[in-house]
Amino acid sequence: MEIVVKELNHFYGPQKALDQLSFKVRTGEILGFLGPNGAGKTTTMKAITGYLTPSEGDVFIDGISVTQNPEQTKKTIGYLPENNPLYGDMPVIDYLIFAGQLQGLEGQKLKDRVREMVRVCGLNTEKHKKIGELSKGYKQRVGLAQALIHDPQVLILDEPTTGLDPNQIIEIRELIRQIGKEKTVLLSSHILAEVEATCDRVLIINKGKLVADGTPEELRKQASGHEILHVSIGGEEDKNKIFKALQDIPQVAVVDFRNDKKSGFEVQSKTGESSAKSIFDMCVNNGWYLTELTPFEKNLEDIFREVTKEQ
Numbered sequence: 575m576e577i578v579v580k581e582l583n584h585f586y587g588p589q590k591a592l593d594q595l596s597f598k599v600r601t602g603e604i605l606g607f608l609g610p611n612g613a614g615k616t617t618t619m620k621a622i623t624g625y626l627t628p629s630e631g632d633v634f635i636d637g638i639s640v641t642q643n644p645e646q647t648k649k650t651i652g653y654l655p656e657n658n659p660l661y662g663d664m665p666v667i668d669y670l671i672f673a674g675q676l677q678g679l680e681g682q683k684l685k686d687r688v689r690e691m692v693r694v695c696g697l698n699t700e701k702h703k704k705i706g707e708l709s710k711g712y713k714q715r716v717g718l719a720q721a722l723i724h725d726p727q728v729l730i731l732d733e734p735t736t737g738l739d740p741n742q743i744i745e746i747r748e749l750i751r752q753i754g755k756e757k758t759v760l761l762s763s764h765i766l767a768e769v770e771a772t773c774d775r776v777l778i779i780n781k782g783k784l785v786a787d788g789t790p791e792e793l794r795k796q797a798s799g800h801e802i803l804h805v806s807i808g809g810e811e812d813k814n815k816i817f818k819a820l821q822d823i824p825q826v827a828v829v830d831f832r833n834d835k836k837s838g839f840e841v842q843s844k845t846g847e848s849s850a851k852s853i854f855d856m857c858v859n860n861g862w863y864l865t866e867l868t869p870f871e872k873n874l875e876d877i878f879r880e881v882t883k884e885q
């Protein structure tokens with residue numbers, strides 16, 4: 575099932591949370607939805623699931639409007655909200671029965687689905703415990719089981735690994751990848767490694783607007799339009815002198831001190847140009863010597879910082 579988000583605008587009073595946001599999630603895709611705090615991820619997910627009516631625009635699930643037919647589209651969507659609200663006093667199994675009943679399941683079908691969810695989400699050893707007694711990782715599994723109980727074709731997961739320890743994160747990611755083989759999944763996260771490990775495609779939003787869209791590989795290529803070199807130079811004590819000399823090179827666009835605590839500089843060349851030879855020549859002319867000249871490969875984290883930085 576395809577999700578089409580079309581020209582969403584949303585205001586909370588005077589606060590604009592979504593700004594002409596449009597994108598598609600293709601059938602069978604696991605799409606990562608990234609953005610800094612307050613970017614509008616949860617608002618978008620609520621609009622997709624029909625729990626919030628956007629101020630303007632609409633969402634279509636396989637062509638069906640969510641604002642016009644929220645009850646119909648809700649049946650096709652499983653939703654794991656942020657902070658996964660669960661009933662702590664309910665045993666896991668009773669909670670899943672309750673969640674199934676809310677989705678209109680009954681009789682043998684309900685029993686079969688609950689059994690299936692216990693199996694898929696690895697809840698067999700915990701199924702008779704109260705939810706409040708479970709570890710965070712198992713609570714999250716219960717949340718996923720609840721979201722999947724009616725076998726929805728679309729799964730919306732809001733920060734599914736928040737608060738989990740590293741082992742639990744790996745387990746939940748693996749579970750999402752397994753489930754994602756058969757479903758259309760939209761997963762929001764702050765964690766770039768998570769998105770890179772789990773998702774086929776990545777969207778980045780900032781201040782309610784789409785700022786990047788592509789596979790992690792494509793985003794890296796788009797961002798690598800500028801050559802970036804890590805440069806360290808010996809033979810000169812005055813770092814500012816080297817800094818100024820680098821800035822004077824015609825092919826150089828930006829020079830910065832390295833922010834990874836290593837000495838040296840990060841040099842960004844102008845679009846389509848390379849500064850490597852000129853840096854080498856500059857050293858020779860000044861009687862300095864290069865101790866490092868390495869191209870810097872951007873990772874998703876750098877791209878994220880670049881597209882979401884304050885203007």
Ligand SMILES: Nc1ncnc2c1ncn2[C@@H]1O[C@H](COP(=O)(O)OP(=O)(O)OP(=O)(O)O)[C@@H](O)[C@H]1O
Nearest residue numbers: 586589590591609610611612613614615616617618
């Ligand atoms: N119920 C609300 N009332 C007023 N403002 C809200 C409400 N919910 C969200 N906002 C505001 O709308 C903007 C988008 O919030 P949203 O929760 O969608 O962002 P997010 O990307 O999910 O953030 P986070 O990663 O911190 O969860 C923020 O500025 C937020 O303060």
